Amino acid sequence: MDDITIDVLIIGAGPSGSVAAAHLFNQGLSIKVVEKSKFPRFVIGESLIPRCMDHFDEVGLLDAIKQADFEVKTGARFIKGDAVCEFDFKEKFTKGWDWTWQLPRADFDKLLTDELERKGVDIAFENEVVDVVFDSDGTSKTTVKNKDGEQYSIHAKFIIDSSGYGRVLPRLLDLDKPSSLGKHASLFTHVKDTNRPEGKEGTLITFDIINTESWLWVIPFSNGNTSIGFVGPIDFIESFKGTPSERFNEMLKLSDHYAERFKDSPLLFAPKEIKNYSKAVKQLYGKGYALTGNSAEFLDPVFSSGVTFATESALLASKLIVKELNNEQVDWEVDYSDYIKSGVSVFSTYVKEWYTGNLQTLFFHQPENKANKEQICAVLAGYVWDKSNPFVSKHDRLVKSLAYLIAMEEERDAQSK
Ligand code: FAD
Structure with missing residues (x-):
């Protein structure tokens, strides 16, 4: 097969790769998506959170998803025995989408790629990236194997690695590091x-x-x-x-x-x-590449943040690539890594405090504190970059401190009985 030369290669056609492809294609770049599987294919990650609606909307994929009649998700319920805590995304601190969907990912991911292909995006299914070599200027030569076992090369100015648990660049460039979350x-x-x-x-x-x-x-x-x-x-x-x-x-x-x-x-x-599904990397980008979605980081299923993180990182990385290819200055450390890590660190606190039990203490405490609940609800909706929300800006202290106060209050009440 002949070699191919393009602006951006996207590895993987999950939600992360699809959002990246949609944005770059809309901006007129020459791109190709290489996807190992044949779609539809099973993948877990079926509960979305509202923040990802912003991403699908911005890249022009939302109307196609709306046609599919997926189950609408307006909040989430947590139960522990008889105790119930229900969040309604309408009652959240940060402005933004107050609904999203819960859906079988095989159908969803197929719908996204069908829509991309309809628009003209080049997606090579059943094609697997097997090797990538970078030049000192960041351009790359990627070796791809098609379903007949034939190999060809793709020369690209930039690679977005959206390969999920395939973790193509983390594996090839030794970027994996142990996650700070439990096993x-x-x-x-x-x-x-x-x-x-x-x-x-x-x-x-x-x-x-x-x-x-x-x-x-x-x-x-x-x-x-x-x-x-x-x-x-x-x-x-x-x-x-x-x-x-x-x-x-x-x-x-x-x-x-x-x-x-x-x-x-x-x-x-x-x-x-x-x-051992939690994954982390030493760096989120390098010369000529960016890691997005699960290929970069995955925390835990408990707050359904995976797809939204995948689309947030994909859209941001794509925007920065467009700037860079237009010879505009991009500070990947600040504009990409710091931004993504700040959101990940908020979710990471919530995941950790879920498993210590502190967050569960807050969720089920009666009477409810309405203001706190709305602020936590904004985090659960994925609005984890809104620093005016104290449950975002002070995430590392607030959950722990409030759970401690509740425990003290309960101890005092028990003693006074
Ligand atoms: P993926 O959707 O995994 O897509 C990656 C694609 O890359 C795949 O199609 C794969 O075939 C392709 N690929 C891999 N290797 C190669 C290669 N070498 N060459 C070419 N293509 C390749 N998230 C939520 O938002 N909500 C949930 O409720 C939720 N529940 C979860 C439950 C569990 C138990 C786990 C483990 C995860 C859950 N997640 C959830 C996370 C969610 O699965 C991921 O965050 C999400 O699928 C990431 O999307 P992605 O596009 O990065 O990767």
Whole structure:
């Protein structure tokens, strides 16, 4: 096959690669997306948060998604035994989108790439990036293997690595570093929701806490199926023995709220397990490349931030590449790395404080503090760059301090009884 020369190569056609491709294509750059799989393909990450609507809107993909009739998500419910904490995205501190979707990713990612192809974006499916060599000026030569095993080269001025867990450049350039988050695992599947209740209870996305560190998600889709996944420390998830389906069914019995609804629901595929899913890198960019989405960093499923982080980083990296190729000055450290890391660090605090139990203390404390709840709701909606929100600007202290005060108050009340 002949070599190809373009402005920007995008590795991976998940949400991150699709948003990057849409923006760069809209700006008139010559681009190519290289995607290892054939779409539709299964990928986990089905609950979106409102911030990503800004990204899909800005790159012109939102109207196509609206046609698909995915289940609308207006908030999220957390439950622990009888205690319930429900967030409504309408009641959030930061202005912005107050709804989004919960959807099967195979359909969603296919829809995005269909729309890109319709607009004229060149996507090579079943083509895998196997090697990348950079010149000192940042231009690169990428070796790609097509489905017939033939190899060809792509010469590009810039690469966006949106390869998710493929982690193409982190692997080739030795950029991986251990995540600061705990070692967790997840076992998940889709079920045919044959016993779905009428109304909101049937479609509400819920995080059900089994114990402080272990929980399950329930994400109903508009196609009548529901995604259920268990998350917890690896030894907890691995303490369930048997086939994946047997382990899944045993775990389901631990949910007081959902065991009955799903006990006879047929599993649509054997549950899949992912261990050690948290990922981090030493650097988010280098001469001639930027890492976006899961290829750069993944924290935890608990606040559904993965896709939004993927699209936020993709759109920002694409904008900076356009500037750089127009010979404008770009400070990648400040304009990309610092910005992305500040959002990641907010979410990272919330993930850590979820697993210490401090955030759960805040969520379930009665009576609710309306102002605090609205500020936390803005974080859960993905507006983690709004420094006027104290739960963003003081994230590293506020959750811990408030949980401590609540614990002191409860101790004082217990003693006075
Ligand atoms: P992906 O969607 O993974 O896309 C990467 C693409 O790159 C793939 O299509 C892959 O085939 C391709 N690729 C890989 N290697 C190569 C190669 N060598 N050459 C060419 N192409 C390649 N996020 C949420 O927002 N909400 C959730 O509810 C949620 N739940 C999660 C639950 C679990 C258990 C886990 C582990 C993650 C969850 N996530 C969730 C995170 C979510 O899955 C990711 O953040 C999201 O898919 C990242 O998108 P992406 O575009 O970066 O990568």
